[in-house]
Amino acid sequence: MREVxxxxxxxxxxRFKKEFDSAFQDVCDRGAFILQRDLEEFEAQLAEFxxxxxxxxxxxxxxxxxxxxxxxxxxxxxxxxxxSHTYVATAAAVHMVGATPIPADIDENFMLCAxxxxxxxxxxxxxxxxxxxxxxxxxMKALGEVANKYQLIILEDSAxxxxxxxxxxxxxxxxxxxTLSFYPAKLIxxxxxxxxxxxNDDDVxxxxxxxRDHGRNDAGQVISWGxxxxxxxxxxxxxxxxxxxxxxxxxxxxxxxSKYHEAFCDISTLTLPSPPDHNSDHFDVYQNxxxxxxxxxxxRDHLNAHGVKTIIQWAGTPIHHFEELxxxxxxxxxxxxxxxxxxxxFMLPIHMAMSDRDVDYVIDVMRKFFK
Ligand SMILES: *Cc1c(COP(=O)(O)O)cnc(C)c1O
Numbered sequence: 074m075r076e077v078x079x080x081x082x083x084x085x086x087x088r089f090k091k092e093f094d095s096a097f098q099d100v101c102d103r104g105a106f107i108l109q110r111d112l113e114e115f116e117a118q119l120a121e122f123x124x125x126x127x128x129x130x131x132x133x134x135x136x137x138x139x140x141x142x143x144x145x146x147x148x149x150x151x152x153x154x155x156x157s158h159t160y161v162a163t164a165a166a167v168h169m170v171g172a173t174p175i176p177a178d179i180d181e182n183f184m185l186c187a188x189x190x191x192x193x194x195x196x197x198x199x200x201x202x203x204x205x206x207x208x209x210x211x212x213m214k215a216l217g218e219v220a221n222k223y224q225l226i227i228l229e230d231s232a233x234x235x236x237x238x239x240x241x242x243x244x245x246x247x248x249x250x251x252t253l254s255f256y257p258a259k260l261i262x263x264x265x266x267x268x269x270x271x272x273n274d275d276d277v278x279x280x281x282x283x284x285r286d287h288g289r290n291d292a293g294q295v296i297s298w299g300x301x302x303x304x305x306x307x308x309x310x311x312x313x314x315x316x317x318x319x320x321x322x323x324x325x326x327x328x329x330x331s332k333y334h335e336a337f338c339d340i341s342t343l344t345l346p347s348p349p350d351h352n353s354d355h356f357d358v359y360q361n362x363x364x365x366x367x368x369x370x371x372x373r374d375h376l377n378a379h380g381v382k383t384i385i386q387w388a389g390t391p392i393h394h395f396e397e398l399x400x401x402x403x404x405x406x407x408x409x410x411x412x413x414x415x416x417x418x419f420m421l422p423i424h425m426a427m428s429d430r431d432v433d434y435v436i437d438v439m440r441k442f443f444k
Pocket of ligand 1: 133134135136159255256266267268
Protein backbone atom coordinates (compact mmCIF):
# COMPACT_ATOMS: atom_id res chain seq x y z
CA MET A 74 0.00 0.00 0.00
CA ARG A 75 1.20 3.50 -0.81
CA GLU A 76 0.78 6.37 1.56
CA VAL A 77 -0.22 9.70 0.04
CA UNK A 78 0.04 12.43 2.65
CA UNK A 79 -2.37 15.30 2.53
CA UNK A 80 0.55 17.69 2.86
CA UNK A 81 4.28 17.20 3.16
CA UNK A 82 5.97 19.97 5.15
CA UNK A 83 9.58 18.69 5.11
CA UNK A 84 9.29 18.41 1.32
CA UNK A 85 8.94 22.20 1.06
CA UNK A 86 12.40 22.55 2.54
CA UNK A 87 14.07 19.69 0.72
CA ARG A 88 12.83 20.82 -2.67
CA PHE A 89 15.07 23.92 -2.68
CA LYS A 90 17.35 23.08 0.26
CA LYS A 91 20.49 24.52 -1.31
CA GLU A 92 18.85 27.85 -2.13
CA PHE A 93 17.11 28.08 1.27
CA ASP A 94 20.32 27.26 3.16
CA SER A 95 22.31 29.85 1.27
CA ALA A 96 19.57 32.49 1.76
CA PHE A 97 19.64 31.74 5.50
CA GLN A 98 23.41 32.18 5.66
CA ASP A 99 23.35 35.30 3.58
CA VAL A 100 20.63 37.02 5.63
CA CYS A 101 22.24 36.02 8.93
CA ASP A 102 25.70 37.13 7.77
CA ARG A 103 24.23 40.54 7.02
CA GLY A 104 22.20 40.61 10.24
CA ALA A 105 19.32 41.75 8.04
CA PHE A 106 16.27 40.73 10.02
CA ILE A 107 13.66 43.50 10.01
CA LEU A 108 12.43 45.52 6.98
CA GLN A 109 15.53 44.89 4.89
CA ARG A 110 16.49 44.45 1.25
CA ASP A 111 15.13 40.91 0.86
CA LEU A 112 11.69 42.06 1.95
CA GLU A 113 11.75 45.01 -0.45
CA GLU A 114 12.84 42.75 -3.29
CA PHE A 115 10.19 40.19 -2.49
CA GLU A 116 7.50 42.88 -2.31
CA ALA A 117 8.52 44.27 -5.71
CA GLN A 118 8.58 40.78 -7.23
CA LEU A 119 5.19 39.95 -5.71
CA ALA A 120 3.59 43.21 -6.90
CA GLU A 121 4.83 42.53 -10.41
CA PHE A 122 3.64 38.92 -10.37
CA UNK A 123 0.15 39.89 -9.20
CA UNK A 124 -0.04 43.03 -11.33
CA UNK A 125 -0.69 45.40 -8.43
CA UNK A 126 0.88 48.75 -7.54
CA UNK A 127 1.76 48.00 -3.90
CA UNK A 128 2.40 44.75 -2.03
CA UNK A 129 3.53 44.77 1.60
CA UNK A 130 4.78 41.78 3.52
CA UNK A 131 3.01 41.40 6.85
CA UNK A 132 3.05 38.98 9.78
CA UNK A 133 0.33 36.65 8.46
CA UNK A 134 -2.84 36.52 6.41
CA UNK A 135 -5.06 37.45 9.34
CA UNK A 136 -3.10 40.59 10.18
CA UNK A 137 -3.19 41.45 6.49
CA UNK A 138 -7.00 41.71 6.65
CA UNK A 139 -6.98 43.55 9.99
CA UNK A 140 -4.50 46.13 8.70
CA UNK A 141 -6.46 46.53 5.47
CA UNK A 142 -9.71 47.14 7.35
CA UNK A 143 -7.97 49.62 9.68
CA UNK A 144 -6.47 51.48 6.72
CA UNK A 145 -10.00 51.91 5.33
CA UNK A 146 -11.42 53.02 8.65
CA UNK A 147 -13.86 50.13 8.87
CA UNK A 148 -14.87 49.56 12.48
CA UNK A 149 -17.59 49.90 15.03
CA UNK A 150 -21.11 49.99 13.55
CA UNK A 151 -19.99 48.67 10.15
CA UNK A 152 -20.94 45.36 8.60
CA UNK A 153 -18.77 43.41 6.18
CA UNK A 154 -20.37 40.63 4.14
CA UNK A 155 -18.19 37.53 3.76
CA UNK A 156 -18.62 33.99 2.51
CA SER A 157 -19.65 31.48 5.16
CA HIS A 158 -17.25 29.08 3.41
CA THR A 159 -14.05 30.69 4.65
CA TYR A 160 -11.52 30.38 7.42
CA VAL A 161 -12.56 31.79 10.80
CA ALA A 162 -9.75 34.35 10.31
CA THR A 163 -11.80 36.25 7.72
CA ALA A 164 -14.61 36.77 10.22
CA ALA A 165 -12.23 37.26 13.16
CA ALA A 166 -10.36 40.07 11.36
CA VAL A 167 -13.65 41.92 10.83
CA HIS A 168 -14.56 41.34 14.48
CA MET A 169 -11.15 42.51 15.69
CA VAL A 170 -11.55 45.97 14.18
CA GLY A 171 -14.94 46.30 15.91
CA ALA A 172 -17.09 45.65 12.84
CA THR A 173 -19.56 42.79 12.32
CA PRO A 174 -18.93 39.93 9.88
CA ILE A 175 -22.09 38.85 8.04
CA PRO A 176 -21.79 35.40 6.47
CA ALA A 177 -23.51 34.86 3.11
CA ASP A 178 -24.10 31.75 0.99
CA ILE A 179 -21.97 30.16 -1.73
CA ASP A 180 -22.89 29.88 -5.42
CA GLU A 181 -22.76 26.81 -7.67
CA ASN A 182 -18.94 27.12 -7.77
CA PHE A 183 -18.73 27.16 -3.94
CA MET A 184 -17.68 30.86 -4.03
CA LEU A 185 -19.41 33.86 -2.40
CA CYS A 186 -22.83 34.23 -4.07
CA ALA A 187 -23.79 37.72 -5.32
CA UNK A 188 -27.56 37.16 -4.82
CA UNK A 189 -27.06 36.01 -1.25
CA UNK A 190 -24.80 39.04 -0.63
CA UNK A 191 -27.50 41.35 -1.93
CA UNK A 192 -30.02 39.85 0.50
CA UNK A 193 -27.73 40.71 3.44
CA UNK A 194 -27.24 44.41 2.63
CA UNK A 195 -28.62 47.07 4.96
CA UNK A 196 -27.61 50.64 5.86
CA UNK A 197 -24.72 49.47 8.06
CA UNK A 198 -23.11 47.46 5.26
CA UNK A 199 -19.75 48.95 4.21
CA UNK A 200 -17.96 46.25 2.26
CA UNK A 201 -18.18 42.90 0.50
CA UNK A 202 -15.16 40.67 1.10
CA UNK A 203 -15.17 37.47 -0.98
CA UNK A 204 -12.69 34.73 -0.15
CA UNK A 205 -10.79 33.72 -3.29
CA UNK A 206 -11.03 30.12 -2.22
CA UNK A 207 -9.02 27.05 -3.25
CA UNK A 208 -7.06 29.07 -5.82
CA UNK A 209 -10.12 30.40 -7.63
CA UNK A 210 -11.69 33.85 -7.91
CA UNK A 211 -15.33 34.46 -7.07
CA UNK A 212 -17.59 35.87 -9.79
CA MET A 213 -16.16 39.38 -9.43
CA LYS A 214 -18.39 40.80 -12.16
CA ALA A 215 -21.57 39.85 -10.29
CA LEU A 216 -20.15 40.98 -6.93
CA GLY A 217 -18.88 44.23 -8.49
CA GLU A 218 -22.37 44.97 -9.83
CA VAL A 219 -23.91 44.53 -6.37
CA ALA A 220 -21.15 46.69 -4.83
CA ASN A 221 -21.79 49.46 -7.39
CA LYS A 222 -25.54 49.34 -6.96
CA TYR A 223 -25.27 49.90 -3.17
CA GLN A 224 -22.02 51.94 -3.19
CA LEU A 225 -20.10 49.35 -1.19
CA ILE A 226 -16.40 48.65 -1.38
CA ILE A 227 -14.91 45.35 -2.45
CA LEU A 228 -12.14 43.79 -0.35
CA GLU A 229 -10.57 40.40 -0.98
CA ASP A 230 -9.40 37.67 1.32
CA SER A 231 -7.16 36.18 -1.35
CA ALA A 232 -5.09 34.14 1.16
CA UNK A 233 -5.62 31.12 -1.13
CA UNK A 234 -5.63 33.01 -4.41
CA UNK A 235 -2.06 33.84 -5.43
CA UNK A 236 -1.99 33.69 -9.23
CA UNK A 237 -5.71 32.94 -9.66
CA UNK A 238 -7.34 35.12 -12.30
CA UNK A 239 -10.81 36.18 -13.33
CA UNK A 240 -11.19 37.71 -16.82
CA UNK A 241 -7.40 38.02 -16.89
CA UNK A 242 -7.20 39.99 -13.63
CA UNK A 243 -5.41 38.58 -10.57
CA UNK A 244 -7.02 37.78 -7.25
CA UNK A 245 -6.18 40.51 -4.78
CA UNK A 246 -6.51 43.39 -7.26
CA UNK A 247 -10.28 43.79 -7.59
CA UNK A 248 -10.98 45.91 -4.55
CA UNK A 249 -9.48 48.41 -2.12
CA UNK A 250 -7.14 45.75 -0.80
CA UNK A 251 -6.36 42.07 -1.26
CA THR A 252 -4.48 39.80 1.12
CA LEU A 253 -2.24 36.74 0.96
CA SER A 254 -1.15 34.15 3.48
CA PHE A 255 2.21 32.39 3.39
CA TYR A 256 1.27 29.83 6.06
CA PRO A 257 3.25 26.68 5.16
CA ALA A 258 0.32 24.87 3.52
CA LYS A 259 -0.61 27.81 1.28
CA LEU A 260 0.31 28.19 -2.39
CA ILE A 261 3.68 29.64 -1.49
CA UNK A 262 4.35 28.87 2.15
CA UNK A 263 7.24 30.07 4.28
CA UNK A 264 8.81 28.43 7.34
CA UNK A 265 6.37 29.81 9.85
CA UNK A 266 3.78 32.54 9.50
CA UNK A 267 3.72 35.22 6.83
CA UNK A 268 1.33 37.24 4.71
CA UNK A 269 0.94 40.23 2.43
CA UNK A 270 -1.54 43.01 1.81
CA UNK A 271 -1.88 44.58 -1.64
CA UNK A 272 -3.54 47.66 -3.10
CA ASN A 273 -3.61 49.89 -6.16
CA ASP A 274 -4.67 52.92 -4.09
CA ASP A 275 -1.89 55.38 -3.09
CA ASP A 276 -3.62 56.59 0.09
CA VAL A 277 -4.52 53.10 1.25
CA UNK A 278 -0.94 51.99 0.55
CA UNK A 279 0.46 54.71 2.79
CA UNK A 280 -1.83 53.64 5.63
CA UNK A 281 -1.10 49.93 5.23
CA UNK A 282 2.59 50.66 5.58
CA UNK A 283 2.03 52.71 8.73
CA UNK A 284 -0.28 50.12 10.29
CA ARG A 285 2.24 47.35 9.76
CA ASP A 286 5.09 49.15 11.54
CA HIS A 287 3.91 51.04 14.64
CA GLY A 288 2.57 54.00 12.66
CA ARG A 289 6.11 55.01 11.71
CA ASN A 290 6.91 56.80 8.47
CA ASP A 291 10.08 56.26 6.42
CA ALA A 292 11.95 58.68 8.71
CA GLY A 293 10.98 56.55 11.72
CA GLN A 294 8.59 59.13 13.17
CA VAL A 295 5.29 57.99 14.62
CA ILE A 296 2.54 59.75 12.68
CA SER A 297 -0.45 57.48 13.35
CA TRP A 298 -1.58 54.50 15.40
CA GLY A 299 -0.12 51.25 14.22
CA UNK A 300 0.87 47.81 15.35
CA UNK A 301 3.69 45.37 14.78
CA UNK A 302 2.72 43.14 11.90
CA UNK A 303 5.88 42.92 9.78
CA UNK A 304 6.97 40.01 7.61
CA UNK A 305 10.42 38.80 8.73
CA UNK A 306 13.15 39.64 6.25
CA UNK A 307 14.37 36.04 6.51
CA UNK A 308 10.95 34.69 5.52
CA UNK A 309 10.88 37.15 2.61
CA UNK A 310 14.23 35.77 1.42
CA UNK A 311 12.75 32.24 1.43
CA UNK A 312 9.55 33.41 -0.25
CA UNK A 313 11.55 34.95 -3.11
CA UNK A 314 12.81 31.45 -3.89
CA UNK A 315 9.26 30.07 -3.82
CA UNK A 316 7.93 32.84 -6.06
CA UNK A 317 10.81 32.36 -8.55
CA UNK A 318 9.55 28.81 -9.05
CA UNK A 319 5.85 29.42 -8.71
CA UNK A 320 4.88 29.22 -12.39
CA UNK A 321 6.06 25.63 -12.35
CA UNK A 322 3.85 24.94 -9.30
CA UNK A 323 0.80 26.44 -10.99
CA UNK A 324 1.24 24.19 -14.04
CA UNK A 325 1.67 21.16 -11.84
CA UNK A 326 -1.39 21.96 -9.72
CA UNK A 327 -3.47 22.45 -12.87
CA UNK A 328 -2.12 19.20 -14.28
CA UNK A 329 -3.14 17.23 -11.18
CA UNK A 330 -6.57 18.92 -11.11
CA SER A 331 -7.04 18.03 -14.74
CA LYS A 332 -6.18 14.35 -14.10
CA TYR A 333 -8.59 14.21 -11.15
CA HIS A 334 -11.30 15.79 -13.26
CA GLU A 335 -10.90 13.38 -16.12
CA ALA A 336 -10.90 10.42 -13.74
CA PHE A 337 -13.94 11.43 -11.67
CA CYS A 338 -16.21 13.45 -13.94
CA ASP A 339 -18.39 10.45 -14.80
CA ILE A 340 -19.17 9.66 -11.13
CA SER A 341 -22.65 11.03 -10.58
CA THR A 342 -22.54 11.22 -6.77
CA LEU A 343 -19.53 13.57 -6.84
CA THR A 344 -19.62 17.33 -7.37
CA LEU A 345 -16.22 18.41 -8.66
CA PRO A 346 -14.56 21.82 -8.85
CA SER A 347 -14.34 23.32 -12.34
CA PRO A 348 -11.52 21.78 -14.37
CA PRO A 349 -8.61 23.91 -15.62
CA ASP A 350 -9.90 25.41 -18.84
CA HIS A 351 -8.09 27.91 -20.97
CA ASN A 352 -11.33 29.19 -22.49
CA SER A 353 -13.08 29.93 -19.23
CA ASP A 354 -13.40 33.31 -17.45
CA HIS A 355 -11.44 31.73 -14.64
CA PHE A 356 -7.78 30.78 -14.39
CA ASP A 357 -7.64 28.52 -11.32
CA VAL A 358 -4.48 27.55 -9.47
CA TYR A 359 -5.92 24.83 -7.16
CA GLN A 360 -4.58 25.69 -3.73
CA ASN A 361 -6.94 22.82 -2.83
CA UNK A 362 -8.90 20.19 -4.72
CA UNK A 363 -12.17 20.41 -2.85
CA UNK A 364 -15.13 18.31 -3.93
CA UNK A 365 -18.48 17.11 -2.58
CA UNK A 366 -19.46 13.46 -2.26
CA UNK A 367 -22.93 12.16 -1.29
CA UNK A 368 -21.35 9.36 0.73
CA UNK A 369 -18.41 11.39 1.99
CA UNK A 370 -17.70 9.68 5.29
CA UNK A 371 -17.61 6.17 3.82
CA UNK A 372 -15.48 7.42 0.93
CA ARG A 373 -13.00 9.13 3.26
CA ASP A 374 -12.79 5.97 5.41
CA HIS A 375 -12.05 3.94 2.28
CA LEU A 376 -9.37 6.40 1.14
CA ASN A 377 -7.81 6.49 4.59
CA ALA A 378 -7.77 2.67 4.82
CA HIS A 379 -5.80 2.70 1.56
CA GLY A 380 -3.29 5.31 2.74
CA VAL A 381 -4.80 8.34 1.01
CA LYS A 382 -5.13 11.19 3.51
CA THR A 383 -7.90 13.72 3.06
CA ILE A 384 -9.19 16.58 5.16
CA ILE A 385 -12.37 18.60 5.50
CA GLN A 386 -11.69 22.29 5.19
CA TRP A 387 -12.07 24.42 8.36
CA ALA A 388 -12.51 21.13 10.27
CA GLY A 389 -15.99 21.00 8.74
CA THR A 390 -17.51 24.17 10.19
CA PRO A 391 -18.60 27.10 8.01
CA ILE A 392 -18.74 30.51 9.70
CA HIS A 393 -22.50 30.56 10.15
CA HIS A 394 -22.42 27.38 12.26
CA PHE A 395 -20.17 28.85 14.98
CA GLU A 396 -22.50 29.12 17.99
CA GLU A 397 -19.64 30.30 20.21
CA LEU A 398 -19.03 33.29 17.97
CA UNK A 399 -22.63 34.45 18.00
CA UNK A 400 -23.79 32.64 14.86
CA UNK A 401 -25.44 29.20 14.75
CA UNK A 402 -27.55 26.91 12.56
CA UNK A 403 -30.71 27.86 14.42
CA UNK A 404 -30.11 31.59 13.89
CA UNK A 405 -28.92 31.59 10.28
CA UNK A 406 -31.10 29.27 8.25
CA UNK A 407 -30.93 30.68 4.71
CA UNK A 408 -27.43 29.56 3.62
CA UNK A 409 -28.72 26.40 1.98
CA UNK A 410 -25.91 25.76 -0.46
CA UNK A 411 -23.31 26.10 2.29
CA UNK A 412 -25.28 23.69 4.51
CA UNK A 413 -25.58 21.21 1.63
CA UNK A 414 -21.90 21.52 0.81
CA UNK A 415 -20.59 21.05 4.35
CA UNK A 416 -22.42 17.74 4.67
CA UNK A 417 -20.46 16.48 1.67
CA UNK A 418 -17.21 18.38 1.13
CA PHE A 419 -13.64 17.17 1.57
CA MET A 420 -10.27 17.69 -0.10
CA LEU A 421 -7.98 15.31 -1.96
CA PRO A 422 -4.19 15.71 -1.75
CA ILE A 423 -2.77 18.18 -4.29
CA HIS A 424 0.71 19.39 -3.50
CA MET A 425 4.17 19.75 -4.97
CA ALA A 426 5.61 16.63 -3.34
CA MET A 427 3.12 14.35 -5.14
CA SER A 428 4.56 12.18 -7.87
CA ASP A 429 2.60 11.02 -10.90
CA ARG A 430 2.42 7.59 -9.24
CA ASP A 431 0.83 9.20 -6.17
CA VAL A 432 -1.77 10.93 -8.34
CA ASP A 433 -2.55 7.70 -10.21
CA TYR A 434 -2.80 5.86 -6.90
CA VAL A 435 -5.33 8.37 -5.51
CA ILE A 436 -7.35 7.98 -8.71
CA ASP A 437 -7.26 4.16 -8.50
CA VAL A 438 -8.33 4.09 -4.87
CA MET A 439 -11.13 6.59 -5.53
CA ARG A 440 -12.44 4.66 -8.54
CA LYS A 441 -12.38 1.35 -6.66
CA PHE A 442 -14.84 2.79 -4.15
CA PHE A 443 -17.38 3.56 -6.88
CA LYS A 444 -17.07 0.20 -8.70
C1 LIG B 1 -5.02 30.79 5.69
C2 LIG B 1 -6.16 31.70 5.54
C3 LIG B 1 -6.27 32.88 6.29
C4 LIG B 1 -5.37 33.23 7.42
O1 LIG B 1 -4.05 33.30 7.09
P1 LIG B 1 -2.94 33.15 8.24
O2 LIG B 1 -1.67 33.48 7.51
O3 LIG B 1 -2.99 31.76 8.74
O4 LIG B 1 -3.26 34.16 9.29
C5 LIG B 1 -7.35 33.71 6.04
N1 LIG B 1 -8.26 33.41 5.10
C6 LIG B 1 -8.19 32.28 4.38
C7 LIG B 1 -9.22 32.03 3.33
C8 LIG B 1 -7.15 31.38 4.57
O5 LIG B 1 -7.11 30.26 3.84
